Amino acid sequence: xxxxDLLMNRGPMSGRNIIGEVTxxxxxxxxxxxxxxxxxxxxxxxxxxVPKDREEVIYVYMYRLxxxxxxxxxxxxxxxxVSVGAGPEDGxxxxxxxxxxxxxxxxxxxxxxxxxSDAERLTGWLLLRLNExxxxxxxxxxxxxxxxxxxxxxGRPYDPDAPADMDGLVMEKVSMAMVDDLTVGDAINLxxxxxxxxxxxLTYRARVALDGPLVASSGGTSVNLPRLxxxxxxxxxxxxxxPSGRIRSGAPAPSPRKTPGPPSxxxxxxxxxxxxxx
Numbered sequence: 001x002x003x004x005d006l007l008m009n010r011g012p013m014s015g016r017n018i019i020g021e022v023t024x025x026x027x028x029x030x031x032x033x034x035x036x037x038x039x040x041x042x043x044x045x046x047x048x049x050v051p052k053d054r055e056e057v058i059y060v061y062m063y064r065l066x067x068x069x070x071x072x073x074x075x076x077x078x079x080x081x082v083s084v085g086a087g088p089e090d091g092x093x094x095x096x097x098x099x100x101x102x103x104x105x106x107x108x109x110x111x112x113x114x115x116x117s118d119a120e121r122l123t124g125w126l127l128l129r130l131n132e133x134x135x136x137x138x139x140x141x142x143x144x145x146x147x148x149x150x151x152x153x154x155g156r157p158y159d160p161d162a163p164a165d166m167d168g169l170v171m172e173k174v175s176m177a178m179v180d181d182l183t184v185g186d187a188i189n190l191x192x193x194x195x196x197x198x199x200x201x202l203t204y205r206a207r208v209a210l211d212g213p214l215v216a217s218s219g220g221t222s223v224n225l226p227r228l229x230x231x232x233x234x235x236x237x238x239x240x241x242x243p244s245g246r247i248r249s250g251a252p253a254p255s256p257r258k259t260p261g262p263p264s265x266x267x268x269x270x271x272x273x274x275x276x277x278x
Contacts, residue, residue, distance in 0.1 A: 011146035015100065015210035019065075022105060022174055022206050025136040026060060033129045041111075041122065047196035050112065056122055059110040059199075063190060064181075068102035068207060075099065080214055081170050082143045084155035094217045095145070100209035106181055107206065108190070110199040123200060130178065136206060137174035140164070146216045172209070179205045 027043050034040045041056040051057060080095040109126065113119035139160040140152040150158035153170035164171055181203040182190070191198045 010213040010215045012144045012148065013211070013213055014097075014142060014144045015208075015212070018174075018208050018210055019062075019103075019105065022136060022208055023060070023062060023107075025174070026107065026176075026206070029133055029136060030058060030060075030126070030129060033132075034125075036122070036125055047110070047191060047194040050197070054114045056118065057112040058122070058126065059108070059112070061108045061110075062105055063108050064106040066104045066106070068104050071102065073099035077215065080143065081141075082151065082153050082155065082214070083168075084145065084151060095143075095214040096217055097214050098212050100211045103208050103210060105206040105208060106179070107204045108182065108187075109202040109204065112199060119200075123202075127178075127202070130176065130202075130204060133176040135173050136176050137172060138164070139172055141170045141172040141211075143211070143214060145214060175207050177205055179203055181205070 030043065031040055039055075041058045042051070044057050044059050045061055047059055047061055049057065049059075075098050077096040077098055080097040082095055084093060084095075109130075111119045111122045111126065113122060140158070140162050142158050142160075143151055143153070145151060152158055152162065154166070154168055156162075162169070182201070187201055188198055
């Protein structure tokens with residue numbers, strides 16, 4: 001498939017919204033578990049925001065993105081785990097894509113309250129709440145077809161609340177873990193950059209996979225193999241291998257017909273060796 005065919009048959013980016021969805025899921029996870037008081041804290045992304053009343057604030061700020069080198073794959077196209085209509089073996093449509101881009105999202109979380117004891121209480125609750133966040137997102141993986149349809153790996157219309165115990169259904173999971181990513185000096189510089197007062201902070205890492213566009217194809221793909229070496233003209237009695245190619249028992253391994261490695265150029269033996277020196 002040529003580059004022009006790829007541009008014509010490719011669809012939109014399937015993972016274009018995942019980073020924003022992770023941040024929204026983090027906000028929702030914090031608010032859904034708040035049970036200390038009737039008034040939940042305010043979630044704010046602006047570090048320099050300071051309320052004028054006794055309102056409590058939790059700051060959620062994504063400050064860094066990094067490439068996750070684990071399970072890194074080559075960027076060649078491969079068959080996508082999505083099937084729409086008839087299977088590839090029945091001549092159905094086949095989709096290809098590049099391996100997903102694995103990213104680590106780093107979040108800084110801080111707490112503000114009018115009294116320091118209340119801020120420390122809220123920090124303790126936030127630690128315990130996020131310790132329960134084994135994953136922020138766990139749902140069927142969404143694929144955007146070249147015609148714009150949203151489907152899961154089974155080819156059904158996408159439903160994030162679909163049961164996860166179905167055979168062949170590929171799931172998407174975004175994990176969450178606390179990490180020690182910023183030093184105190186780095187945090188002071190970050191707060192100073194935003195003209196915000198320094199506050200005790202927590203750093204968390206979320207791991208995501210960003211899927212690119214799907215490329216539609218039909219009829220599968222073909223693989224070109226190199227031509228086999230010519231068979232020499234020796235008799236079967238002199239051959240050290242059987243007609244099927246298996247080495248005969250008790251026979252030594254055949255020697256290569258040509259020396260491995262690049263060809264030598266202007267190579268000659270030195271007649272004046274160390275034994276011939278005066």
